Amino acid sequence: MGAQMTQPANRKLTPFNVITGMIIVAGIIFTVLRFTKGIGAVTNLDNNTPWGIWIGFDLLCGVALAAGGYTTSAACYIFGLKQYHSAVRPAILTAFLGYALVVFALHYDVGRPWRLPYPIFISQGTSSLLFEVGLCVFLYLTVLFIEFTPAAFEWLGFKKIRSVVVKLTLLLTIFGVVLSTLHQSSLGALFMIAPSKLHPLWYSGYLPVYFFISSMFAGMSMVIFEGTLAHRWLHDKMDETHLKEASGVALGFAKAASFIMMGYLAIKLIGISIDDNWQYLVTGWGAWFLFELLGFVAAPAILFAMGAREKNLTMVRWAAGWTVLGIILNRLNISIIAFNYHLPSADRYFPSLMEIGTSVFIVTIGVVVYRFVTTRMPILHEHPDYKEH
Amino acid sequence: MENIIYTLQDFMVHTKNITYLIMGGILIFMPLFWIFLTDREKD
Numbered sequence: 001m002g003a004q005m006t007q008p009a010n011r012k013l014t015p016f017n018v019i020t021g022m023i024i025v026a027g028i029i030f031t032v033l034r035f036t037k038g039i040g041a042v043t044n045l046d047n048n049t050p051w052g053i054w055i056g057f058d059l060l061c062g063v064a065l066a067a068g069g070y071t072t073s074a075a076c077y078i079f080g081l082k083q084y085h086s087a088v089r090p091a092i093l094t095a096f097l098g099y100a101l102v103v104f105a106l107h108y109d110v111g112r113p114w115r116l117p118y119p120i121f122i123s124q125g126t127s128s129l130l131f132e133v134g135l136c137v138f139l140y141l142t143v144l145f146i147e148f149t150p151a152a153f154e155w156l157g158f159k160k161i162r163s164v165v166v167k168l169t170l171l172l173t174i175f176g177v178v179l180s181t182l183h184q185s186s187l188g189a190l191f192m193i194a195p196s197k198l199h200p201l202w203y204s205g206y207l208p209v210y211f212f213i214s215s216m217f218a219g220m221s222m223v224i225f226e227g228t229l230a231h232r233w234l235h236d237k238m239d240e241t242h243l244k245e246a247s248g249v250a251l252g253f254a255k256a257a258s259f260i261m262m263g264y265l266a267i268k269l270i271g272i273s274i275d276d277n278w279q280y281l282v283t284g285w286g287a288w289f290l291f292e293l294l295g296f297v298a299a300p301a302i303l304f305a306m307g308a309r310e311k312n313l314t315m316v317r318w319a320a321g322w323t324v325l326g327i328i329l330n331r332l333n334i335s336i337i338a339f340n341y342h343l344p345s346a347d348r349y350f351p352s353l354m355e356i357g358t359s360v361f362i363v364t365i366g367v368v369v370y371r372f373v374t375t376r377m378p379i380l381h382e383h384p385d386y387k388e389h
Numbered sequence: 390m391e392n393i394i395y396t397l398q399d400f401m402v403h404t405k406n407i408t409y410l411i412m413g414g415i416l417i418f419m420p421l422f423w424i425f426l427t428d429r430e431k432d
Contacts, residue, residue, distance in 0.1 A: 255426050262422050266415040273408040276400070305422070309429050 020364050027361025030354050034108055042354040048340055049349035051109075056335035057359050058105035060187060061328050062098050063137075064211070067219030068226070069095025069144060070173075070180040075256075077173040084252065086245040089151055089379045090230065091223050096144040097366045099137060105362050129186050129193075136183030143175045154383040155376060162386075185212040191334055199338040201280050201289040204271040207334075213264045217257040218327040221300075224250045224257075224320035234374055239381035247313055254316040255308040257323065261301035268293060285341065292333060296326025 034042045045052050072091035075081045107113045120138055125131040146165060153162035188211025195203055204210065227246055230238065238246075272278065280286050300322040307315030336349060374380055394400050 259419075259423065259426060262419065266419070269411055269415075270408055273411050274404050276404045305426055308426060 020368055023357075023361055023364045024368075026357055027364070030358045030361065031108075033354070034358070035111070039109075039111055042352065042358070044349055044352045044355065046349070048343060048347055049336070051335060052349060053332075053336065053351045053355055053359055054105055054109045056332050057328070058362055059102050059109075060331035060335055062102040062105065063184065063187060064215045064218040064327050064331060065222045065324065066095040066098025066102070067180060067184065067215040068223040069098075069147075069219070070176045071216055071219040072223055073147070073173045074177050077170055078177070081252070083245060083248050086242045087223055087227065087249040087253075090226060090374075091219075092144060092147045093151070093370065093373060093379055094222065094226055095219075096141070096148045097369055099141045099144060101362050101366050103137065103141065104365075105359070108358055129190050133183050133186045133190070136179045136186070140176060140179040140183065143172050143179065147172050147176070151373075151377045151379055154378050154386055159385075180215070181212060184215040185209065187211050188334075191339075194339070197340055197342075198334065199280075199285050199289075199341045200275065200277050201272070201285060202334050202338045204275060206267060206271045209267060210264070210271070213260065213267065214327060214330060217260045217264065217323060220253040220257040220260075221320040221323035221327070224253055224316060225324050228317045228320070230374070230380060234371075234380060237374055237380045241382060242380055250313055250316050250320075251308055251311060254304040254319065257320075258301050258304035258308060261297055261304070261323070265293065265297055265301070268297075285338065288333075288337075292326070292329050296322065296329055300326060 030042055039045060043052055043054075068091040072084060072087050076084045076088050103116075107116070119125065119131055119134045146168065150162050150165050153159075153165065185208035188207035188209075191198055191203070192205070192207055227250060231246060272281070281290065300319040303315055303319035303322065306312070307319055340348065378386075394403060
């Protein structure tokens with residue numbers, strides 16, 4: 001009897017629960033500090049660097065890595081590649097959580113959550129790129145929420161409303177692609193306002209194109225990476241169809257990501273050439289730029305290509321994780337590392353422990369919610385009542 | 390001394406010359422890379 005009583009308590013004290021619990025408690029403390037003592041109490045931001053990792057990591061990386069939603073649904077519903085159907089729901093869920101957490105993280109930076117509706121409904125700054133980004137994120141988050149609802153309705157047994165939403169799939173996919181094209185590129189365009197602050201190797205008139213193209217392979221790599229983690233940790237939640245199609249999704253996306261990454265390298269080369277920035281390549285910043293471009297774009301692109309050719313899933317999965325790291329490095333380079341590059345090192349920004357802790361807290365919330373949803377709703381498996389879709 | 394760029398016209402001619410050569414290289418490289426990616430699918 002005693003053993004039976006203690007069993008459920010032991011099951012709750014798993015390493016995952018203990019670690020996430022500690023991170024969430026620390027995050028709540030940082031949140032209280034941020035909103036009671038002000039942004040200066042928890043961050044190292046100053047007038048030189050008003051945007052730190054809450055923008056560079058939480059927002060820029062969050063949006064880029066959530067691009068799997070539009071790439072996967074476009075592949076399946078617009079290009080008709082139905083063999084990727086099983087990857088759509090996990091990708092939509094990741095994208096929805098990613099964008100929701102981007103908006104959540106933005107509150108920490110802006111600090112006045114009650115003003116969130118202002119840019120959309122009260123005071124539209126129609127000449128500002130930030131307004132365009134805000135409007136697109138608001139609309140796309142709504143689209144992703146609607147795209148996600150069929151899974152929730154199946155779970156709750158709301159058959160009628162689910163069938164109405166399913167009929168909107170193609171329309172929502174087209175909206176998603178259009179909105180993503182707009183705001184992914186606009187996030188890059190934001191940095192075009194600071195040509196004297198961003199190092200010339202990263203600054204380019206093509207920044208919007210770079211951000212949009214890189215979001216495509218970021219999203220695909222994230223779908224492969226997340227599929228790998230789901231295989232490892234949520235294997236029991238996946239049905240036969242998902243298990244059977246998983247390798248096809250990984251190999252197909254690897255091939256596409258590899259080709260797009262080579263195209264990205266090509267336009268980066270054109271960017272250097274058109275601005276005549278060759279002389280910077282032989283400087284220290286040039287070495288760092290080449291490290292990013294060759295080490296985190298060219299190398300994983302070749303690994304993706306070899307993995308797709310050899311049908312080697314391990315190679316493809318390593319390349320996906322590598323590419324995700326490359327995207328994070330690229331966004332941090334543009335927003336933080338190569339930004340204000342001319343300042344003396346004493347004036348350069350480095351995030352405080354509480355800033356890093358808050359970002360870890362936000363990512364942890366995403367992981368916990370993803371786990372909560374996938375263990376309950378038909379995300380990694382088909383609901384037995386709706387096999388036909 | 391003839392390498393000195395005096396005008397925007399000179400600069401554009403210089404950078405566009407190199408860029409067009411690079412684009413030619415890309416036009417040759419990308420189809421070859423596509424063949425590398427897909428040639429085993431027929432087997």
